[in-house]
């Protein structure tokens with residue numbers, strides 16, 4: 001019989017990193033020790049523990065990583081709590097890749113552009129894949145600016161990687177911010193949307209933004225005030241999903257299925273769709 | 278075209294059932310028609326249509342997707358899919374026959390749903406022309422001719438005979454398999470019946486309902502219309518309309534722990550339910566207005582947008598007969614159309 005995408009593959013967790021009090025990053029390979037499949041930055045996979053649940057997660061590692069895939073997962077319910085309790089060596093099931101991903105190779109869209117990444121909290125997960133992809137193909141992209149904020153210093157996902165790798169790279173600016181003053185933090189304090197306005201990024205940049213809906217809403221408004229057009233701003237959407245292939249009828253915004261036609265949308269495309277997300 | 282004397286109908290069913298499983302509408306004890314497996318003594322229902330649609334044959338209410346065995350840190354994935362056996366569904370009405378080609382556009386699109394595909398491949402659809410369409414029928418609104426149904430082969434039953442004509446290769450094969458019982462014939466009797474049915478169709482209350490509004494207005498204008506609030510006011514969110522609907526396709530995926538393994542199931546679900554789109558922090562369709570709008574926008578706008586203008590309703594009338602508050606798609610179409 002034909003391959004059935006609803007029947008998952010086996011994955012093994014080979015490393016678990018504690019990012020924040022409620023986010024862990026899991027390294028996953030197939031049972032043969034190799035990567036399960038190739039993907040485009042921004043694409044997702046369905047992870048499951050049979051009997052516990054199945055859920056959609058961004059593949060946070062870059063496709064340029066040929067050894068394994070990584071998922072940064074925030075504990076918020078049944079499946080995610082289970083995943084947070086597991087140890088290295090645990091098998092889980094994986095199916096994917098799903099969704100369209102960011103148009104990283106499209107010269108009309110991202111390739112060759114100066115890029116501005118704006119993330120809040122766990123929203124860094126899908127963007128990290130793009131950031132590391134662009135870092136590995138540095139010659140194909142212009143400048144890279146990353147504005148990232150979380151509730152507190154302890155809630156910054158990928159903090160060590162940001163400090164040790166991103167900040168060490170030439171041509172990459174990282175602006176971090178946390179919501180409230182905190183001991184041991186001498187960086188910026190304040191919400192992401194305001195910080196973006198303060199930093200007045202060059203309006204020739206192409207923007208990729210991901211985070212809680214409220215952050216996206218206010219940041220977009222701020223960007224527009226600065227002079228950015230909707231055609232310059234990409235985001236990823238998050239809706240309830242089951243099948244991940246546009247058949248279970250669950251994740252649509254108007255006539256688009258987020259699992260299949262998204263999760264990456266440009267704001268002008270979202271403008272043509274009902275405001276139902 | 279071929280002819281079978283009507284008194285030989287049960288012999289035909291017996292001959293078909295000897296070779297493969299045969300399903301057809303039969304009346305239950307409660308007098309309602311439903312598809313049952315034919316065996317000696319089962320009589321073809323005279324009802325206009327079954328209460329549940331015929332989609333069960335290809336998209337059953339529950340499907341076992343796969344199984345798992347959990348063993349410490351290890352998981353075993355068991356792909357227990359099997360090729361479907363050959364089967365025949367007899368007596369499918371024109372509306373339900375069209376619903377299959379609508380479901381095809383969902384389940385046979387890449388990536389193909391193999392559970393659906395194998396049933397579709399092994400199932401032969403023998404349709405039966407309607408002769409007495411009722412007031413709830415409006416298939417003609419969607420360009421369906423109740424007197425000339427699609428399907429692999431189409432039948433017409435008159436006072437004294439059954440007439441059958443193949444539409445596809447599968448249909449030809451079916452006729453071939455029972456050919457010794459049939460005699461070749463002209464189309465006069467069937468043509469006369471079709472003309473008679475056409476007269477009835479013309480007089481049905483919804484025969485002239487127009488769907489133009491949904492072609493002429495934009496997705497956003499229809500979505501943002503004031504009508505949805507009033508139309509959905511009394512909707513109970515019971516989901517009946519979605520379960521009886523031959524084109525409703527929404528499904529859920531759930532695991533069941535049997536005590537000695539995990540079974541993963543796909544089950545029908547309903548966009549009318551409040552937890553359908555519920556997430557950890559938000560719900561994209563919080564109110565029944567939004568959920569009601571989703572169901573009808575999907576059939577009348579989203580599905581056509583993605584499928585060369587084809588509507589996602591076949592006018593079977595089931596949601597008209599079954600909705601406890603008498604709300605239905607025809608009221609939606611008419612409300613917009615009369616704007």
Ligand SMILES: Cc1cc2nc3c(=O)[nH]c(=O)nc-3n(C[C@H](O)[C@H](O)[C@H](O)COP(=O)(O)OP(=O)(O)OC[C@H]3O[C@@H](n4cnc5c(N)ncnc54)[C@H](O)[C@@H]3O)c2cc1C
Pocket residue numbers: 044053054055056057058059072073074075076077078079080081122125126237238239240241263555556557558
């Ligand atoms: C495209 C996409 C990408 C995502 N990427 C990530 C990621 O990189 N990291 C991450 O931590 N999370 C991500 N999520 C969210 C993640 O899928 C959910 O948090 C997870 O499925 C919740 O599962 P649970 O069993 O722990 O929660 P449950 O116990 O199922 O439920 C807790 C709550 O979460 C809701 N829920 C169930 N499924 C989803 C869902 N798919 N999305 C949101 N809420 C849901 C439930 O309705 C319930 O209210 C993503 C979601 C989508 C749609």
Ligand code: SF4
Pocket residue numbers: 518521522523524525576589590591592593594595596597606
């Ligand atoms: S919406 Fe109503 S009339 Fe249309 S196909 Fe579904 S049940 Fe039949």
Ligand code: SF4
Pocket residue numbers: 511512513514515516517518519549599600601602603604605
């Ligand atoms: S429209 Fe009628 S049948 Fe459908 S969910 Fe609402 S009350 Fe139930």
Ligand code: FES
Pocket residue numbers: 240241242243244245246247248249250251252257258259260
């Ligand atoms: S998750 Fe099933 S349609 Fe998108």
